[in-house]
Amino acid sequence: MPYDPPPELQDLSLADIAGLVAARKLPPVEQWSPAHESDSQMRIAADGRWYHQGGLISRPAMVRLFASVLRREEDGRHALVTPFERQWIAVEDAPLLAVELKSEGTGDQRRLAFRLNTDELVVAGPDRPIIMRGDADEPRPYLGLWRGLEARIERAVYYDLVELALEETEAPEAGLPIWSDGACFRLDTIEVA
Template identity: 35%
Template sequence: MKQDLIAKINQAEQQADSTNANKRVIPPLQNWQPKFCGDMNLKICANGEWWHEGSKMTRQSLVDLFAKILWCEIDENNNAHYFLKTPVEKIGIQVEDAPLHIVAVNQIQQYNQTFIKFCTANGDEFYLDKQHEIRFGLPFNNAKISADMLEKQAEQPYILVRQNGESVLYGLIVRSIFYHLVAMGELIEKNDNVYLQLISGDETFELAM
């Protein structure tokens, strides 16, 4: 029932945007099985910038297009490997931290309840729910980043943004956005620990601080 309500809200928003020809649609990457075509000199930096062959990508429309076809695979050593994936090719890229960045969070009133809604820098929009939970640190390693970055990640908040089959893409909740999130919730003490309690719809989430 809880997820049905989220689905109902998403459906209503989709219908409201049905006349928008530029509506963001994520392709069915999980259905594509292309061959690996090698690595590309493209890096998503820890600050969210995209760099190609040593130059910062400044065309946001192109970055948003590439972000739609991001794919992540986890190997047997729990290391994450990132790709750009199309129906005919899979190209390896480098990701320093999380591939997506959360740039907005708002409380939305729907059906006499308050929901917490997130937005990435590339236009992904979703609600805090059981399919999009917040955690400190990522659930896997990144074989292509430094030990210092791995240690830093353990102290940063992330949220699952998108899942296509076995691929999972997380978004970094940047510090300013996390402060807004804290203001939306309540700090509680439990078992000698401090938790941030957040309510989205009729679900309650507790994040150990």
């Protein structure tokens, strides 16, 4: 079946995006507990590129397929999981990237939708938090996903978030809160890992 990537975010309303997110059908990876384990000989680089045995996986459809069966285990390691096997995969930072942002509304009525490098659409909210790591000099923003996964928010997208927060902040010394889907996230508060 050919893959049709979603239209660009700017052409969609957040209601359209929410419908696409709800229609997404991921395999029930969290329900699978295969007995057999092995090393996938795969690596996800910090820049979001996927490699197998040192060679770049250049087909986006293959990356989307692998990402659909990826989860983070309780010990923090990542694995590709099928009903029959769990294959460990090395992840240098976060396995996915948030590469585009769309915002609708203002203040606590705002909704933020992100497009991932796999073309998945994610609306930030209570179950999909924006998480700040790093330090004040070099903040590293992430978006919480499903199955314990995270997407690193690319720098340009992070700057868009900061600009949105600054537009609404009457007292910048009070910090940088930004709302999405009823949850408030602080862009100025670094989470300690």
